[in-house]
Amino acid sequence: MLEKLSSSLKGTIWKIARAKRIDKRMLDEIVRDIQRALIQADVKISLVKELSSRIRERSLKEKLALNPREHVIKVVYEELINILGRGVEVPLAAQKIMMVGLHGSGKTSSCAKLARYFQKKGLKPAVICADVYRPAASDQLRQLCDKIGVPFYDGANLPDRNVIGIVKAGVKEFEKYDVEIIDTAGRHALEEDMIEEIRDIKESIKPDQRFLILDASIGQQASVQAKAFDDAIGITGIIITKMDGTAKGGGALSAVSETNSGVAFIGTGEKIDDFEKFEPDGFISRLLGMGDIKSLIEMAEESLKPEDVDVDILKGKFTLKDLYKQLEAVKKMGPMKKIMQMLPLGGLGFDIDFDDTMYQVTEDKLKKFKVMMDSMTEEELTEPKVIDGSRLKRIARGSGTTTAEVNELIKYHRMMQKMMKSMTSRRGAGKIPMKGMKIPMGKMLKRMK
Helix, strand or coil, X not given: CCHHHHHHHHHHHHHHHHCCCCCHHHHHHHHHHHHHHHHHCCCCHHHHHHHHHHHHHHHHHCCCCCCHHHHHHHHHHHHHHHHHCCECCCCCCCEEEEEECCCCCCHHHHHHHHHHHHHHCCCCEEEEECCCCCHHHHHHXXXXXXXXXXXXXXXXXXXXXXXXXXXXXXXXXXXXXXXXXXXXXXXXXXXXXXXXHHHHHHHHHCCCEXXXXXXXXXHHHHHHHHHHHHHHHCCCEEEEECCCCCCCHHHHHHHHCCCCCCEEEEECCCCCCCEEECCHHHHHHHHCCCCCHHHHHHHHHHHCCHHHCCHHHHHCCCCHHHHHHHHHHXXXXXXXXXXXXXXXXXXXXXXXXXXXXXXXXXXXXXXXXXXXXXXCCHHHHHCHHHCCHHHHHHHXXXXXXXXXXXXXXXXXXXXXXXXXXXXXXXXXXXXXCCCCCCCCCHHHHHHHC
């Protein structure tokens, strides 16, 4: 998400962290870098100026509780949250959710993604399609719901398929479900008949949440749409879609922060699971390269079962079978790129920006490792020390790789084993607490590349 903005901001954070001293000249340079990055991300100039003033004022005048470099980083982090990070809390409880927005905003796919979000949280969602104007809307939404096993209703059995009738019948049909998501019709512009229709739907079912779906590529224009819909039905939250494919996402986020509404969710890709709750602190932390451990833990909890994590690892035992299990667990959690963005790269020793090629190399490398391990015997997986020259050749032939690549896997395993032993021994000696521990993953990933 917002890769260009993130890359620029990470560079600024590194500049602050490496500065020998923080004086007015260095502060001016830092502020100029941030201004340039935000303006390129389509953030409103008046907001950029306001942020710049706040950073200068706080950095120079506030009493320091940290060292000067840490203090400036803290100020930048907090001020970015002020202009980009206004979020909305969405309860994990029974509720009716009405989805509104213009054509092309990603509203229909967001309905299915939102249903999937609640489904992963253990609730029972159902979806109602109230778009009777676009023939493909119902088919598209039905197919998406079928993929994730979520009940769908479009009033196809009703003699008179009027919008209010469909919505009321759908709500009654799904009254035993936890979350009812109503997809309303979109338009190409803010037409009066569209506004009138969503007002009528609101009055007929009294939804608990009224979410506006906005395409991130509209940038600062998001505030115009948000205000119009808010005036009509009282928006309780905003979903910003296509955050992965535009440079204007910063504009959309900051524009929304000027309205009465906040961001509830963001769409981060085309797949049904490319959707996440907007956590302002975690989002800004990720932009700055500080990671988002909270979201990473939530991803792990949703994707992994207890048996996916071997407790023997915490006892210092780490075989190739354990490594295989961990690679399987990583695969379940999602793309390597998404996982890596949630790690605190600065704290882990990273001094590089990973491009898409780097992530792909890492993904491909992990896949190869798994294929090699599939060609090993039980003894080799449990006791890698028994792998000699002849076994090396056999494994390479069986996996369609080279002996050099198999050797690379063995070296990788030794490195991971050493790291695990280091972690457990330090934990046992009480030198490093598990919470907030910095794991030296930088060298590991560079070697994998």
